[in-house]
Amino acid sequence: MDIRKIDDTISVAPQISVEDVAEIARLGYRTLVANRPDQEEFGQPLMSDIEAAARQQGLNWVYMPVESGNITDHDVDQFAPMIRDADKPVLAFCRSGTRCTVLWALSAARNSGAEEIFTKARNAGYDITPLAPRLAQQAQHRD
Incomplete structure (x- = not known):
């Protein structure tokens, strides 16, 4: 498992397994967010199995699938309040973790x-400098 801390409130990771969930809980995460659609790739774990493990470990579970390479303003509009209101820290x-980093x-x-x-x-290992125009656009929507 490759957890990459962005800040004290959120970390991101590439695909996790059902077996990783107990360690995620042990590390102190309170909310687990899946930004990957089910069956995006052959052989990936079912989100329902990860959700069951998360709930068994007492984690809050959020399934917010986003299409890779196609993050819309609507996706950001959903992600922003979810992260703001989630029990922290969030994983x-x-x-690959990139989609989550871009949403964040x-x-x-x-x-x-x-x-x-x-x-x-x-610092978390993601170069998002090509997002500069979209970041400027999102800055227009300050809370």
Whole structure:
């Protein structure tokens, strides 16, 4: 399992397994967010199995599937309040962690500056600098 901390409220990870969920809970995460659609790739675990494991471990579960490479403003509009209101810390996962990072970055742009967002993403191992125009657009929607 490759958990990458963005900040004290959220970390991201590539695809997790059902067996990883107990360790996620042991590490202190309170909410588990799946941003990957079921059956996106042959052989990936069923989200319902991960959800059952999460609930068994006392984690809050959020299934918010987003199509890879096609994150819409509607997706950001759903992600922003979910992250704001979730029990923290949150662990969000998808195929590689990039989709979750992009969702976080676009929602964070409503309250934080681009350089801070780029730095946090870079420190977690994700280069999101090509998102600069979308971050500027999202900054127009400050809370």
